[in-house]
Amino acid sequence: MTAEQPNSTASGEAITPRHFAPPGKTHTARRPPLTLWRGITLIVLTLALVCAWFVLTARSVGVKVEPANASVDVLAWPTINIGDHWLLRAGQRRVRATAPGYVTFEEAVLVSPAQLQTLEITLQKLPGHLRVRLDPAVPAALHVDGQELGAVPGVVDNIPAGMREIEIRSERYLPHLETLEIEGKDIEQTLDVVLKPAWAEISLNSRPPGAVVTVDRKVLGTTPLSGELLYGRRALSLSLEGYKPWQQTLTVNPGTEVNLGEIVLAKADGIIALSTTPDGATVTVDGEYRGHSPLSLPLTPDSKHRLTLLKEGYKPYEHTLSVNSGQREALALTLQPELATVHLETSPAEAELLIDGEPHGNATQTLSLPTFEHELIVRAPGYATYQGSITPRKGVEKRYRIRLKTQAEMAREAAQKTDGSPDKAGPGPASSMVTTHDGQQMKLFTGGKVELGAAARDPARRDNEVQRTVKLQRPFYLALKEVTNADFHLFLANHTAGAVAGVELDADLLPVVGISWELAASYCNWLSRRDGLPPFYRIRYGDVLGVDPAATGYRLPTEAEWEWAAKVPPDGPALNFPWGAKFPPPPGAGNFADRGAGRVAERTMDSYEDSFVATAPVGSFKANSHGLYDLGGNVAEWVHDFYVAKPSSRPAIDPLGPAAGQAGHVIKGSSWRSSTITELRPSARTGATAGDDTIGFRLARYAQ
Secondary structure: OOOOOEEEOOOEEOOOOOOOOOOOOOOOOOOHHHHHHHHHHHHHHHHHHHHHHHHHHEEEEEEEEEEOOEEEEOOOOOEEEEOOOOOOOOOOOOEEOOOOOOOOEEEEEEEEOOOEEEEEEEOOOOOEEEEEEEEOOOEEEEEEOOEEEEEOOOEEEEEEOOEEEEEEOOEEEEEEEEEEEEEEOOEEEEEEEEEEEEEEEEEEEEEOOOOEEOOOOOEEOOOOOEEEOOOEEEEEEEEOEOOOOOOEEEHHHHHHOOOOOEEEEEEEEEEEEEEEEEOOEEEEEEEEEEEEEEEEEEEOOOOOOEEEEEEEOOOOOEEOOOOOOOEEEEEEEOOOOOOEEEEEEEOOOOOOEEEEEEEEEOOOEEEEEEEOOEEEEEEOOEEEEEEEOOOOEEOOOOEEEEEEEEEEHHHHHHHHOOOOOOOOOOOOOOOOOOOOOOOOOOEEOOOOOOEEOOOOOOOOOOOOEEEEEEEOOOOOOEEEEOOOOHHOOOOOOOOOEEEEEOOOOOOOOOOOOOOOHHHHHHHHHHHHHHHOOOEEEEEEEEEEEEEEOOOOOOOOOOHHHHHHHHHHHOOOOOEOOOOOOOOOOOOOOOOOOOOOOOOOOOEEEEOOOOOOOOOOOOOOOOOOOOOOOOOOOOOOEEEEOOHHHOOOOOOOOOOOOOOOOOOOOOEEEEOOOOOOOOHHHHOOOOEEEEOOOOOOOOOOOEEO
């Protein structure tokens, strides 16, 4: 029987092949090599150790994501995810979170060494889209949170999700405002808006008709006119050749009709180009001040006008005139001098006389001179020249006796001055204190360095307070107090300072106010002549033509001198205010707009009281560290310099200011009407062309 190895039994069971050893031999089964088993064992053991090490060193990190349906992946290995927790090694691990309608989050996050920790992720919504439908469907612009995003009606895309302020602007409709929540998530929303008209109906006519109607500089038509005006304040004007322009500002309310009726246009002015010889006459028309000649005078037509010209030293001139509508005419008038008699008697008799630089023959004579200030020069060979000024007065015959000094007398006087003898011609420059002819005390200063203006970081600084460095080298005197009414009345007896809110400003010891810069300069020259000092200002016909910088006569302080005296103490840093470093002022610091000045000042300091409604007698408050009174408060003060808004920032030594100005001369210091931090600083400066009830002055002069 042949041995066979069937594949299956009758019952279908598999039969495992067997191996039979040859007769006489024993069978042995084949096994894997030992080294293979050892390798497998080592790998399994290593994997087990790695897994155990990872489990022991990993940190459980809970990941919470808003929205909750977001999917999260940790882009790192190894990681194990169990629900909403992940087993992660400490350190930087990159995490990605995604959800429909949201911006994908993918960033590296820090897994800390803590065993349990939670990572919270909030996904940002994708922008949304807004479809705007308007009634009426006019062109408009959509603004979201103040930023214009597009034109409507239509769809404006990519609006950030969240509560947004929506504004729709159209040229002839009122702005539409509302707050709307933008859903975002790439969803389009719809907004329906009904726009309200922003105009009103207007109707007007003019007499005569045909005038051009302009609104905010845009021509609307001609009268008679009916039309529409947008809401708000509108500048309406009518113009017609041969007639004066008509102007009015209207407040237009939407939907409220504006009916101006018939507007009667006035005929156009005639123009008189007025010139006088000499220039500078004060011009009034029908009693109303118009300025100084030469000037252009607009006058109403078809009526008579009274023209009056006034100038010191000349007879008043009156003239009646009329003009036609639109007429332009030149009018040249010559003023006649108002003469007064002056008797001159000189020694020596042969001395020569010059008046205003012009030769007038022998100095001993009787003259008829115009009643304004004249420069007088008397000279003779071998004698010192006399130079001075005289001002004749109408109805008064003035007599002057002038004796020229010989050269020998001048030499003796010079020797006496060198020996320390007093200067009979005026206060000597060597004195630390001097007294003027009218009793004003002045103190000598050697000056120093001062930083004019204010730093850009000063919140109270004005644009005109340009910071610049100045050095004062030339010794100078400053008056301890402001010029009083009593002082000024010795020069001009009929000057009156007036009153404010029933409070008199004209008492003798109050500071003089209501004077121009030119009048203050004239007072300085008058006092210089009284004290035998060379005048500082060159004045002719009442006009200041220039200065003599070398002169030691009285003058107004320079801006640099004034600010140095007000802000730079003898020792220590510069002051923020005349009284010190801090605001408000301490009690007794000066005369300012206190709580009792409400009826005379727009703004007051409710925390301060100085007992004066308006001006106070000079020197009523404590002097500053230099011994000077009222550099803060009482009255603001004219100084010498012309005013410019942007002074040069270049360093300077003993500056007298610019050669010309934009708005008259500089005013320094606060006054009885001042109360704000800006006004009360020594750096503050303004410019003016005329005086008022807050402006006075104090004296200065060079010592040598």
